[in-house]
Amino acid sequence: MALPLLRVREPLAPGARSAATALAFLLPLALWALVSYVPFIWHPQVLVTDPGDSAVPGTYDFIAANERVDVASFELRNEELSKAGAKLAAGERVNPIYLPAPHEVARAFYTAFTTAPERRGDYWLHESLWHSCQIIFWGFLYAALLGLPLGVLCGTFPLISQLCEPFIDFVRYMPAPVFGALAVAIFGLADAPKITIIFIGTFFQMVLVVANTTRQVEPALLHAAQTLGANTRQLLTRVVIPSALPHLYRDTRILIGWAWTYLVVAELIGEKSGISAFIYQQQRYRHFDNVYASIVIIGAVGLLCDQLLAFAGTFLFPWQSAPSPLARSLREVPRRLRAALSGAPRAEVEVSK
Amino acid sequence: MSTQLQLPSYKAQSAEVAARFSEIKQRPVVLDIDRLGKTFESTKGRITALKDVDFRVHRKEFVSVIGPSGCGKSTLIRILAGLESPSNGEVRLDGERTSGPCKDRGMVFQGYTLFPWLCVRDNVTFGPRMAGMSKAKAKEKAEAWLDVIGLRKFADHYPDQLSGGMKQRVAIARALANEPRILLMDEPFGALDAQTRAGMQSHLIKVWDSIDLTILFITHDLDEAVYLSDRIVVLAAHPGRVQEVIEVPVPRPRDRSQFLSPAFLATKNRLEELIYGSTGGEHMTEMTHAGP
Numbered sequence: 339m340a341l342p343l344l345r346v347r348e349p350l351a352p353g354a355r356s357a358a359t360a361l362a363f364l365l366p367l368a369l370w371a372l373v374s375y376v377p378f379i380w381h382p383q384v385l386v387t388d389p390g391d392s393a394v395p396g397t398y399d400f401i402a403a404n405e406r407v408d409v410a411s412f413e414l415r416n417e418e419l420s421k422a423g424a425k426l427a428a429g430e431r432v433n434p435i436y437l438p439a440p441h442e443v444a445r446a447f448y449t450a451f452t453t454a455p456e457r458r459g460d461y462w463l464h465e466s467l468w469h470s471c472q473i474i475f476w477g478f479l480y481a482a483l484l485g486l487p488l489g490v491l492c493g494t495f496p497l498i499s500q501l502c503e504p505f506i507d508f509v510r511y512m513p514a515p516v517f518g519a520l521a522v523a524i525f526g527l528a529d530a531p532k533i534t535i536i537f538i539g540t541f542f543q544m545v546l547v548v549a550n551t552t553r554q555v556e557p558a559l560l561h562a563a564q565t566l567g568a569n570t571r572q573l574l575t576r577v578v579i580p581s582a583l584p585h586l587y588r589d590t591r592i593l594i595g596w597a598w599t600y601l602v603v604a605e606l607i608g609e610k611s612g613i614s615a616f617i618y619q620q621q622r623y624r625h626f627d628n629v630y631a632s633i634v635i636i637g638a639v640g641l642l643c644d645q646l647l648a649f650a651g652t653f654l655f656p657w658q659s660a661p662s663p664l665a666r667s668l669r670e671v672p673r674r675l676r677a678a679l680s681g682a683p684r685a686e687v688e689v690s691k
Numbered sequence: 692m693s694t695q696l697q698l699p700s701y702k703a704q705s706a707e708v709a710a711r712f713s714e715i716k717q718r719p720v721v722l723d724i725d726r727l728g729k730t731f732e733s734t735k736g737r738i739t740a741l742k743d744v745d746f747r748v749h750r751k752e753f754v755s756v757i758g759p760s761g762c763g764k765s766t767l768i769r770i771l772a773g774l775e776s777p778s779n780g781e782v783r784l785d786g787e788r789t790s791g792p793c794k795d796r797g798m799v800f801q802g803y804t805l806f807p808w809l810c811v812r813d814n815v816t817f818g819p820r821m822a823g824m825s826k827a828k829a830k831e832k833a834e835a836w837l838d839v840i841g842l843r844k845f846a847d848h849y850p851d852q853l854s855g856g857m858k859q860r861v862a863i864a865r866a867l868a869n870e871p872r873i874l875l876m877d878e879p880f881g882a883l884d885a886q887t888r889a890g891m892q893s894h895l896i897k898v899w900d901s902i903d904l905t906i907l908f909i910t911h912d913l914d915e916a917v918y919l920s921d922r923i924v925v926l927a928a929h930p931g932r933v934q935e936v937i938e939v940p941v942p943r944p945r946d947r948s949q950f951l952s953p954a955f956l957a958t959k960n961r962l963e964e965l966i967y968g969s970t971g972g973e974h975m976t977e978m979t980h981a982g983p
Binding site: 563564565569655656665 | 711727772773774789794797800802803804806807817818821822849850851862865866869875
């Protein structure tokens with residue numbers, strides 16, 4: 339090959355980039371399909387279609403129709419049956435129930451949403467998912483409402499940093515789930531303790547991350563602002579915050595990921611709820627296709643959310659890096675709207691002055 | 692080739708230049724640097740960065756500070772701006788002792804310190820807005836300054852969309868929009884390429900000439916110092932102290948053709964001697980002959 343594929347820190351061509359991104363998903367999928375559809379790769383079990391002459395006694399006479407048994411047990415049973423001269427058992431090689439094939443999971447994407455819950459009182463998948471999103475939203479919102487300002491203050495004023503950060507550093511080593519029992523005792527069984535766990539899981543990390551990011555603000559910008567006459571409050575609101583904001587936004591995107599990791603723990607304390615409860619139920623009914631579908635949905639929701647935020651970022655921080663053509667044209671929309679809407683009235687105001 | 696150019700003494704001033712200096716000395720003192728000292732405590736013990744630095748800048752004067760690396764130029768200008776405090780002595784602005792940064796001492800930094808989240812216009816209005824000026828009035832003022840630096844067309848651009856020279860022009864306009872009593876410039880053209888730098892020097896002289904502006908300018912470029920300044924304060928290193936204050940005998944208005952004038956070369960020669968300890972004379976003139 340003329341061009342080596344691996345080149346140190348050489349940016350990829352756009353085509354190669356998209357291809358690699360597609361492969362990132364397609365390769366694991368291909369591996370999964372290979373294991374699922376090609377029998378000799380794994381398929382360690384036999385799904386018994388006909389147990390043969392079940393009257394013949396033996397060590398392996400437990401096998402019955404529609405059961406999954408190890409290949410070894412199945413073969414030993416057939417030995418027993420053939421010695422007795424009885425009808426042999428029949429079956430097909432399958433993977434364990436916990437590894438459904440891609441098409442089964444794909445089907446579950448649809449059926450999981452359309453299948454009624456097995457028990458009355460249980461939730462549909464979309465209800466569970468919506469509930470989870472709400473838990474994440476509120477837990478993260480509270481953490482951000484407190485954590486962002488506190489982190490910015492810590493990153494700006496060494497005194498506040500020294501007053502807060504040592505203790506926060508200490509608390510953040512305590513895994514959020516250990517507060518589960520406490521949260522239930524204080525807030526009861528409903529959503530409050532779950533939101534609390536998300537809050538604890540993200541808040542302490544957030545303060546430290548935000549403080550660190552805020553400390554990265556270019557000191558030269560602060561000096562410049564000082565020589566331009568900015569006072570302490572103005573340095574904070576007019577320099578530190580706008581300068582750190584795009585980076586804080588990026589931090590926030592990463593921290594939402596943290597919130598998702600605490601979601602499962604949070605939903606399993608007290609009264610099980612949300613997507614985790616759904617997965618837990620489906621696992622008990624051995625509907626592993628639904629389990630996989632739910633897990634993939636969590637990933638998809640997280641990824642979608644992050645990509646939306648990334649896209650929104652190009653509007654929020656127009657001075658940062660070149661935006662995509664789509665973002666650029668969309669960014670023009672509010673300006674044109676404003677021009678169209680306020681053209682005449684603004685002219686009047688100026689005249690009246 | 693041992694032709695030795697006969698240079699006049701750098702102290703020789705034409706009648707016109709001498710008259711200008713005696714007139715400058717009549718003007719009020721804007722910045723009075725009074726026996727300034729700065730010591731740092733380090734692991735290796737106490738380091739004296741500045742010792743008894745003492746000079747004055749008169750109104751509408753252009754003073755450069757030059758010196759070898761380690762002479763404390765940057766420390767000096769940071770103290771003058773109020774970003775650091777002196778260990779001894781004091782800085783007086785129009786007779787008043789200064790402490791901490793304030794808008795009366797504007798500063799232009801070597802690095803581009805424009806606020807990247809503000810467009811060019813909003814960068815220029817930053818100072819007036821901090822002082823509580825209304826948005827409309829500040830905008831009007833900014834446009835006037837953008838005209839002065841010739842960047843009105845770029846008012847809505849973000850700093851990252853500008854070249855290095857343009858950024859520094861905006862930084863100058865931003866500092867001037869505050870109408871400071873003195874403009875401190877810390878190697879403002881140090882990061883620019885030679886051509887842009889030459890353009891910026893001429894531009895700065897023009898701006899300085901057209902308004903009531905006092906400038907203290909730090910540089911390590913000898914040509915730049917001679918070309919721009921009324922007086923040049925030469926610092927020596929270890930500890931940083933004033934070695935000599937030179938009155939530049941090159942008449943104003945200045946232009947780049949004066950770079951090869953005897954007065955210019957004599958001054959540059961003297962700077963070379965003071966800063967690099969060269970014996971000057973022959974070496975310098977030969978270099979000059981080889982030049983354009």
